[in-house]
Amino acid sequence: MSTDFLYLVEVLINGLMAGVMYSLVALGFVLIFKASGIFNYAQGVMALFAALTLAGVMEGQVPFAHLINAVFGTEIHHFGWHVPALLAILLTVGVMVIFAWAVQRFVFRHLVGQEPIILFMATIGLAYFLEGVGDLMWGSDIKTLALGLPQGGSRWIEDMTAGMGGDDFYGFFIDKLDMVATVVAIILVASLIAFSQYTKHGRAMRAVADDHQAALSVGISLNFIWILVWSLAGFVALVAGIMWGAKSGVQFSLSLIALKALPVLMLGGFTSIPGAIVGGLIIGVGEKLFEFSVGPLIGGATENWFAYVLALVVLVFRPQGLFGEKIIERV
Amino acid sequence: MLYREAGDFKTSYAEDNQTFPIKFDRWRYWFVLAVAYLVIPFMINDYWANAIFVPFLIYAIAAIGLNILTGYCGQVSLGTGGFMAVGAYACYKLMTAFPEVNIIVHVILSGGITAAVGAAFGLPSLRIKGFYLAVATLAAQFFLVWLFNKVAWFYNYSASGQISAPERFVGGVAVTGPNTEAWAKYMICLVFVTICAIIARNLTRGTIGRTWMAIRDMDIAAEIIGVNPLKAKLLAFAVSSFFIGIAGALFFAVYLGAVEVGEAFGIQKSFLVLFMVIIGGLGSVFGSFAGAAFLVVLPVALKLIGVDLLGWPTDLVSHFQLVIIGALIMFFLIKEPHGLAQLWRLAKEKLRLWPFPY
Numbered sequence: 001m002s003t004d005f006l007y008l009v010e011v012l013i014n015g016l017m018a019g020v021m022y023s024l025v026a027l028g029f030v031l032i033f034k035a036s037g038i039f040n041y042a043q044g045v046m047a048l049f050a051a052l053t054l055a056g057v058m059e060g061q062v063p064f065a066h067l068i069n070a071v072f073g074t075e076i077h078h079f080g081w082h083v084p085a086l087l088a089i090l091l092t093v094g095v096m097v098i099f100a101w102a103v104q105r106f107v108f109r110h111l112v113g114q115e116p117i118i119l120f121m122a123t124i125g126l127a128y129f130l131e132g133v134g135d136l137m138w139g140s141d142i143k144t145l146a147l148g149l150p151q152g153g154s155r156w157i158e159d160m161t162a163g164m165g166g167d168d169f170y171g172f173f174i175d176k177l178d179m180v181a182t183v184v185a186i187i188l189v190a191s192l193i194a195f196s197q198y199t200k201h202g203r204a205m206r207a208v209a210d211d212h213q214a215a216l217s218v219g220i221s222l223n224f225i226w227i228l229v230w231s232l233a234g235f236v237a238l239v240a241g242i243m244w245g246a247k248s249g250v251q252f253s254l255s256l257i258a259l260k261a262l263p264v265l266m267l268g269g270f271t272s273i274p275g276a277i278v279g280g281l282i283i284g285v286g287e288k289l290f291e292f293s294v295g296p297l298i299g300g301a302t303e304n305w306f307a308y309v310l311a312l313v314v315l316v317f318r319p320q321g322l323f324g325e326k327i328i329e330r331v
Numbered sequence: 332m333l334y335r336e337a338g339d340f341k342t343s344y345a346e347d348n349q350t351f352p353i354k355f356d357r358w359r360y361w362f363v364l365a366v367a368y369l370v371i372p373f374m375i376n377d378y379w380a381n382a383i384f385v386p387f388l389i390y391a392i393a394a395i396g397l398n399i400l401t402g403y404c405g406q407v408s409l410g411t412g413g414f415m416a417v418g419a420y421a422c423y424k425l426m427t428a429f430p431e432v433n434i435i436v437h438v439i440l441s442g443g444i445t446a447a448v449g450a451a452f453g454l455p456s457l458r459i460k461g462f463y464l465a466v467a468t469l470a471a472q473f474f475l476v477w478l479f480n481k482v483a484w485f486y487n488y489s490a491s492g493q494i495s496a497p498e499r500f501v502g503g504v505a506v507t508g509p510n511t512e513a514w515a516k517y518m519i520c521l522v523f524v525t526i527c528a529i530i531a532r533n534l535t536r537g538t539i540g541r542t543w544m545a546i547r548d549m550d551i552a553a554e555i556i557g558v559n560p561l562k563a564k565l566l567a568f569a570v571s572s573f574f575i576g577i578a579g580a581l582f583f584a585v586y587l588g589a590v591e592v593g594e595a596f597g598i599q600k601s602f603l604v605l606f607m608v609i610i611g612g613l614g615s616v617f618g619s620f621a622g623a624a625f626l627v628v629l630p631v632a633l634k635l636i637g638v639d640l641l642g643w644p645t646d647l648v649s650h651f652q653l654v655i656i657g658a659l660i661m662f663f664l665i666k667e668p669h670g671l672a673q674l675w676r677l678a679k680e681k682l683r684l685w686p687f688p689y
Contacts, residue, residue, distance in 0.1 A: 039462050070643045110665040116461065117407055121609045122664045124602060129657025135650040259598065262466045270462065299481035308470035315459045315467060327460070329551055 019284020269324020
C-alpha cells in the first residue's frame, strides 16, 4: 500500500474519532430540541460548567471562594480534601439535575408558548449566565481533570501498523482518549435509546416530543418531562465536558464546542438522534479530509468554517437536514 | 395632557402620513436632535466619546441593520460580525487605494460592498428557514473572518495582520487616525446614524417594509398575495448588510482605528448586536437605539459600580457582568418579550389617557 493512501486512512480514522466528539455535544441539543422545541445554545456552556464543577469538587475547592474573599476579606480556597472520581461524578450529576430544575422553574416555565426565537435568545442569556456563575464558583484558571483517562497516541496500534507502508511510514497515530470517547459515546447512545424505548419515563419523553397536547391529555406531566430532559442533557454535557476537558483542559474555550456541534445538527437534522451521530461523523471526516487535501493550498485552518459551508450546501438540497422530520408548511 | 391627537388637525395627506402623528412626539424628536447636534458636541470629552457615545451610535446603526433583517423580515442572522468585518475591510482597502477620495464616500461604498456580500449569503434563505438559516448564517461569520485573516491582500500584507486607519479629513477636520478629537468622532457617527435611521424608518413604513413584514408573518401566504419572496428576502439581506457594513466601517475607521478581525468582529459581536435587537424590540427603529444604549451603558455602569465603588478585582467584576447580562436577558424575555420598544409603546398609551384612564 502506498504511504499516501495510508496517511489518508489515518486522516479518515482521526476524522471519525473527532466526529464522535462532536456528536457527543450534538446529542444534548437534539434531546432538548425534540422534547421542548428549545434550541439550547447553552449546551456548550453546560459542558463547561459540568466539567468545572467536576474538577472543583474533586479538588475540594470552596465554591465562590474568590467572591467570598473579595467581600469578607478572607483567604479561603480549598476545603483540604480530595473527593474520589466516582463520587465527584455523582455529585456533579446532582448539580446538573438541580440546574435542570432551576432552569425549568425560573426560566422556561415562564416562556411556554413563546416564539422559538425568543426561547433561543433565552438560552443564549442562560449561556452567559452559566458561564459567569461557573467562573465565579470555581475561578477562571485552566483546570486539569485527573480522572485517569488514557492520554496520548496508542503505541500498540502504531507498532502494529508500522509495517504496512514504506520505510517513512511510522504507523497510524490514534489518540487513546479518542478511542475511549468512541466507546463512551456508543454506550451513551445505546443507553439513551434503551431508556427512551423501554422505560416508562422514556416513553413519556417520546410522547411529549411527538405532541405536547396529546401527551398532556393522557396524563403526562410536561413539567416533569422537561426537567428530565434538561437533566439528561446535563448528563450528556457532563460526559462531553469530561471528554473534551481531558483532551484540552477545562477552560473557557470548552464552551465553544457548541459552535462545533451546530453544523453537525444542521447536517443531521435538529430532531434526529441518529442524525446527530451520522452528522458528527460526516463533519469530522469531511473537515479533516478537506484540511488534509485542500487546506495547504489556501492557507490552512479551514476547520473553523468548512463544517458550516458543508452543512449549508447539504441544506440547500435538503432543508431539514439529512435525517430531520420533513418540514410541512400549511397556510 | 400634552400627549394627545385631539385638536391636532391634519389638513393635507403629507401631514397625515408623517412619521410622528402626535405633536408632542415631533417636539421631542426635534428636541433630541437639537441636544444631539447642538449641545453634546460642545460638552463631550474623550472618555465619554470612547466609552459611551461613539460605540452607542455605531451599534445603533448595526442594530437598525439587523432589525431590518430579523425584526422586519423575520430572517434570523448570526452573521452580523462577519458583515461588519466586510464593511471594515472594504473601507480599509478603499481608504488606502484611493486616498484622495473623501472618507464619507468610502464609508458609503463599503456599505454597498457589504450589501452585495450580504445578498450573496442571503441566497440560501430562499430554501432554508428558521433555525437552520440562523445556523447557516454562521457559515458567513466564520468564513469571512477566516478569509480576512488568511488572505494577505485584505490587510495590505502588513506584518501584524492588523489593519489600521490612516488619517482622513472631512472639511479640514480629522475624523480618523490618532489625532481625531472627540467631537469629530462623535459628529461623523451622529450624521450617519441620523441618516440611516431616517432611511430605515421610511423604508419600513412603506411598500418595501410591508412586503418584508408579510414575509415575516407567513412567507407562503405572502407569496400567494403577490409578494415576490426572492426579491423581498434578498432586498432585506442587502439593505440590512448595507447598514451593518456602514457600522463596521465606522467601527474600524472612527472608533477603534486599528482592528484585528477575529477579536473585533468575532461571533461575540454577532450575539451582542442580536441582543441589542431583542432587548430593544424586534421590528422597531426606536428599539434598536434603546437596545444599543442599554448594552453599551450596562458594562460601563457595572464596571463603575464594581471596580471603582466596591473595590473588587476586575476579573470578578467581569464574571459578574456575564451573570448580570445573562440574567437580565432572561428577565427581559420573560417579562417583556417585545423589548424596550414595547415598554415605550405602553408608556405612550398610558400617557395618552392620562390623567383619566377610563
